[in-house]
Amino acid sequence: MADRLEPVRTWPDVVPDDNATLGWAALQWSAAFLRQPDGPDAGGLFTFTREQVRILLRWYEIDRTGRFVHRRGAIRRMKGWGKDPFLAALAAIELCGPCRFDGFDAHGVPVAKPQPSAWIQVAAVSKDQTRNTMTLFPGMFGPDAIDTYGIDVGKEIIHTRAGGRIEAVTSSPRALEGGRPSFTILNETQNWLPTNDGVEMGRAIRRNAAKSRSGESRSMEINNAYQPGEQSVAESTHLAFLEGSTGLYYDSTEAPQVDDLTDEKTVKAALLAARGDSTWVDPDRLWQEIADPSTPESVTLRFYLNQVREAEETWADLDAWRACQVDDRLAPGDVVALGFDGSIRDDSTVLIACRISDGLIQPLRWWEKPPGPAGFSWQVPRSDVDQAVRAAFEQYRVVLFYADPPHWETYVDQWAAEYGDKRVLEFWTGSQKRMGDALGRFHSAMLARELRHTGDERLTAHIGNAVAVQRGSTVQVAKRTHVQKIDGLVTAVLALEARGDAIQRGLGPKPVPHFYSF
Numbered sequence: 001m002a003d004r005l006e007p008v009r010t011w012p013d014v015v016p017d018d019n020a021t022l023g024w025a026a027l028q029w030s031a032a033f034l035r036q037p038d039g040p041d042a043g044g045l046f047t048f049t050r051e052q053v054r055i056l057l058r059w060y061e062i063d064r065t066g067r068f069v070h071r072r073g074a075i076r077r078m079k080g081w082g083k084d085p086f087l088a089a090l091a092a093i094e095l096c097g098p099c100r101f102d103g104f105d106a107h108g109v110p111v112a113k114p115q116p117s118a119w120i121q122v123a124a125v126s127k128d129q130t131r132n133t134m135t136l137f138p139g140m141f142g143p144d145a146i147d148t149y150g151i152d153v154g155k156e157i158i159h160t161r162a163g164g165r166i167e168a169v170t171s172s173p174r175a176l177e178g179g180r181p182s183f184t185i186l187n188e189t190q191n192w193l194p195t196n197d198g199v200e201m202g203r204a205i206r207r208n209a210a211k212s213r214s215g216e217s218r219s220m221e222i223n224n225a226y227q228p229g230e231q232s233v234a235e236s237t238h239l240a241f242l243e244g245s246t247g248l249y250y251d252s253t254e255a256p257q258v259d260d261l262t263d264e265k266t267v268k269a270a271l272l273a274a275r276g277d278s279t280w281v282d283p284d285r286l287w288q289e290i291a292d293p294s295t296p297e298s299v300t301l302r303f304y305l306n307q308v309r310e311a312e313e314t315w316a317d318l319d320a321w322r323a324c325q326v327d328d329r330l331a332p333g334d335v336v337a338l339g340f341d342g343s344i345r346d347d348s349t350v351l352i353a354c355r356i357s358d359g360l361i362q363p364l365r366w367w368e369k370p371p372g373p374a375g376f377s378w379q380v381p382r383s384d385v386d387q388a389v390r391a392a393f394e395q396y397r398v399v400l401f402y403a404d405p406p407h408w409e410t411y412v413d414q415w416a417a418e419y420g421d422k423r424v425l426e427f428w429t430g431s432q433k434r435m436g437d438a439l440g441r442f443h444s445a446m447l448a449r450e451l452r453h454t455g456d457e458r459l460t461a462h463i464g465n466a467v468a469v470q471r472g473s474t475v476q477v478a479k480r481t482h483v484q485k486i487d488g489l490v491t492a493v494l495a496l497e498a499r500g501d502a503i504q505r506g507l508g509p510k511p512v513p514h515f516y517s518f
Contacts, residue, residue, distance in 0.1 A: 004269050004272050004273060005255065005256050005266075005269045005270050005272070005273040006256060006273060007253045007254060007255060007256070007273040007274060007276070008253070008254045008255070008256055009252070009253050009254075010241070010250055010251065010252045011058070011250070011251045011252070013054075015053075015054050015057045015058060016057055016058060016061045018109060019104070019108050019109050019110060020061055020062060020063075020110075021057045021058070021060050021061045021062060021110070022060040022062060022098065022099060022100070022101060022110055022112040023053075023056045023057035023058075023059065023060035023061075024057070025097075025098040025099075025110075025111075025112035026056060026060060026093045026097055026098060026099055026112065027048065027053065027056065027057075029093065029096075029097040029098055030046060030048070030089060030092075030093060030097065031045065031046075032144065033092075033096070033097070033141070033142055033144055033145035033148070034046035034089055034092055034140055034141070034142065034145070035139060035140055035141070035142040036139075036140075037085065037088070037136040037137070037138075037139030037140040038085075038136065038139060039280075042139060043139070046089060046140065048086075048089070049276070049277045049278060050277055051253075051276045051277050051278070052082075052086055055075065055086075055251055056090070058070075058249065058251075059073055059090070059220070059249060060099065062101055062110060066101035066103070066104075066110065067101075068216070068218065069247065069249075070218070070247055070248065070249035071209070071218055071247035071248070072206065072209070072218055072219045072220070072221075072247065072248055072249070073218070073219075073220045073221065073248070073249035073250065073251070074189070074220070074221040074222075074223065074234070074237045074238070074241070074248075074249070074250050074251070074252075075087075075220065075221070075222050075223075075251050075252075076222075076223050076224070076225060076234070076238070076250075076251070076252035076254075076306060077222075077224070077252070077253065077274075077276075077306060078224070078253075078254075078255075078271075078274045078275060078281070078303065078304055078305065078306040079224055079303045079304060080275075080278070080280075080281045080286070081275060081276070081278045081281065082278055082280070083222040083223075084132045084133045084136060084187075084222070085136060085140075086222075087133060087185050087187075087220065087222050088133050088136040088137060088140055089140065090183075090185075090220065091120045091122065091133070091137075091166055091183065091185060092137070092140055092141065092145075094115060094118060094120050094182060094183040095115075095118045095120055095149075095158070095160060095164050095165075095166055096114060096118070096145065096148075096149045096151070096160060096164065097114060098112035098113055098114055099112060099114065099115055100112065100113050100114070100115050100116075100216060101113075114162075115164070115182050115183075115216075116162075117163065117164070117182065118160070118162075118164030118165070118182050118183075119164065119165060119179075119180070119181045119182050119183075120164075120165070120166040120167070120181060120182065120183045120184070120185070121166075121167055121168075121169045121179070121181045121183075121184045121185070121205075122134055122166065122167070122168050122169065122184075122185045122187060123168075123169040123170070123176075123184055123185065123186055123187065123201065123205060124168075124169075124170055124186075124187040124188060124191075125170065125188075125191055125192055125193075125196045125197070125198045125201065126170060126191075127168070127170050129170075129187045129188050129191070130168035130169070130170060130187060131168075132187070133168075133185065133187060134166075134168050137153055137158055137166065138153045141153060149161060149162070149164075150162075156168065172197060172201075173197055173200035173201050173203070173204045176201060176204040176205060176208070177204050177207070177208070179208050180208060180211065180212065180217065181208065181209075181217060182212075182216065182217050183217065183218060183219070183220075184205050184208075184209065184217075184218075184219040184220075185219070185220055185221075185222070186202060186205065186219055186220070186221040186222070186233065187222060188222065188223055188224070189202065189221045189222070189223045189226075189232060189233040189234040189237065190223045190224050190225070190226040190227070190230075190232050190233075190234040190235075191232065192232055192233035192234070193230055193231065193232050194231055198232065198233055199231065199232075199233060199236075201233075202233040202236075205219055206219065221233065221234065221237060224302060224303050224306065225254070225301070225302040225303070225306050225307055225308045225309070226238070226302075226308060227298075227302065227309075228308060228309075237250070238250065238308070252306065253273075253274060253276050253306065254274055254305060254306035254307050255270035255271065255273045255274040255305035255306065255307065256270060256273060257307075258270045258305065261290065261297060261300055262291075262346070264287060264291070267287060267290060268283040268284070268287055270305055271283040271286055271287070271304065271305070274304070274305050274306050286304055289304070290304060293481050293483040293484075294481065295481065296480060296481060297467075297478060297479070297480070297481070313467060313468045314464070314466070314467060314468070315439075315443070315463075315466040315467055315468040315477050315489075316443065316446065316463050316464070316466060316489075317447075318460065318463065318464050320446055320447050321446055321453075321460060321463055322455075322460070323449060324446060324449050324451055324452050324453055325452070325453055325454070325455040326360070326452045326453070326454070328360055328452065328454065329362065329454060330353060330355060330360065330362050330396065332395050332396070333395075333396065333397060334353075334355050334357075334396050334397065335355070335356045335357065335396070335397045335399060335508035335509055336353040336354060336355050336356060336392075336396045336397065336398055336399070336499075337353070337354045337356060337398070337399060337400045337401070337402070337495055337496075337498035337499040337501075337502050338351065338352070338353055338354075338389075338392060338398055338400070338401040338402070338403075338495060338498065339351075339352045339353075339354070339401075339402050339403075339427075339491045339492065339493070339494030339495030339496075339497070339498060340352075340389070340401070340402070340403040340404065340408075340491060340494065341403075341404045341429065341487050341490045341491040341494065342380065342385065342403075342404065342406075342407055342408040342411075343380060343407065343487065344379060344380060344407050345369060345378060345379045345380065346369060347485055347487050348366060348367065348368045348462070348485045348487040348488060349366070349367040349368075349380045349385060349487070350363060350365070350366055350367075350487050350488050350490075350491040351363070351364045351365045351385070351388055351389060351392065351491070352364060352459075352488070352491045352492050352494075352495040353392065353396060353495060354451075354492075354495035354496050354498065354499040355499075356399065356499055356502055356503065356507070356508035356509060356511065357508075357509050357510075357511055358452060358511065359445070359450065359451040359452055359496065359499060359511070360451075360452045360453065360454070361451060361452065361453040361454070361459075361492050361495060361496065362453070362454045362456070363454075363456045363458070363459055363488065363491075363492075364388065364392055365385075365388040366458060366488070367380050367381065367384070367385065368485075382411070385411070386411055386414075389411075389415060393419055397508070398419070398423065399423065399502045399507040399508045400423055400425070400498040400499070400501060400502040400505075400507060401415070401419070401423055401424045401425065401498065402425055402426075402427035402494040402495070402497060402498040403415070403424065403425070403426060403427065403494075404426075404427055404428065404429045404490070404494065405426045405428065406428075406430075412424065412426060427494055427497070427498075429490055429494070432471050432474045432476065433474060435474075435476065435493075436471070436473075436474025436475060436476060437474075438493050438494070438496075438497040439475065439476065439477060439493055440475070441496070441497065441500065442492070442493045442496050442497070445496065451496060453492075456488075458488055459488045459489070459492060461488075462485055462486050462487060462488030462489045463486075463488070463489045463492075465479060465480050465484035465485060465486050465489075466478070466479070466480075466486045466489050467479070467480050477489065477490070
């Protein structure tokens, strides 16, 4: 595994020609007048990273007539990348710096001038969100900027001697309608939803910008990865970009897919890919948050790896599962199917039986890492597992046994050799199509009460821990957090699937009709 993974980017890794952007003038002005507003380098010169320089140059890209190429934009980055300071610097440039086209010089280089009537809005759906940006300005404008432009850094509105201003906006869409700001920042648009008037605010801002002369009024969004289906402004902007909306600048760097979020080295490499050249983002510190048992997988993917992912939805209705509980137990000699899912040390290892006649699901043995220091060096006792499988074959009449083979291939081969390769079969739960179909049948049987179970508390907990995730065209299950195991559910699915296949093959007694009407 490499120490660094290649990021997934939605922007071309190029900058405009020198004569096709006003960005160089904006950068020169920033070097003279802006200061680092906070952190260990507070008061020093404000420095853009190479990545931010590229964004700024492309944002101020112009065509041959001097018109801006991009009418609106969006920057989607991981948490901690520095979106607020970057957008604050952009707002400062729009307030006082050279940011509008003023012709070409004798060498064909574009000349930039300040916006003559600068009116910058920092918009959000809550005051807390605007505060993240507004509180940066007092430290960002250096003494030279304050003297040169007569900047009055007030608490609510920042004024200049020439009449320019920066203001925070959190009002209703109606209050925004009709304004003519020269530049608008849309802060944290993954939180701009239909339910909090965020979508209407976004539409009002775009309508206001559309009325400007020569397209000089523009807007820029900053956001983390959005949650699909919430219909946020961030989501609609991304979809517009994917559909090729004209004049929309969309810039995102995300980590590549990570299959195992418990793999520290892989996750840290993904964090390095997502952060770009924002070297202040500490992957060691973020790893501590990601590894915290209380951090949901969707939070890791969206906020730290900058990946658009669905929020976890509980896979099963536990009320429906509990409704299938009966006061019954397997008896020696019962005809059953078995399911087995094994691990090495961290996940649970489970053996479950399912009675052919009525679908009664009963865990036979569990092996789980003990809590605390005792679990540090613990491993699944393989000989104990082997003995439990052999005991099940002795106590019950096993007609079909589905075992997930990873880490246990040798044992599965031994069981097949001893009990018959027609009875002991590999079932690779990593096969999306096969596992997705099995999960769907288990879920349907549970809702229709076409299965029964003994009420094992650990099995119920594992079912409750499972969240539904879309993988390709199938719905799979995943752990809600790293410590919330789902191996019992997976094993129960294998046992019920083995029962169904055994019935189709005519193995064992016929199932009891309509047993689910208890």
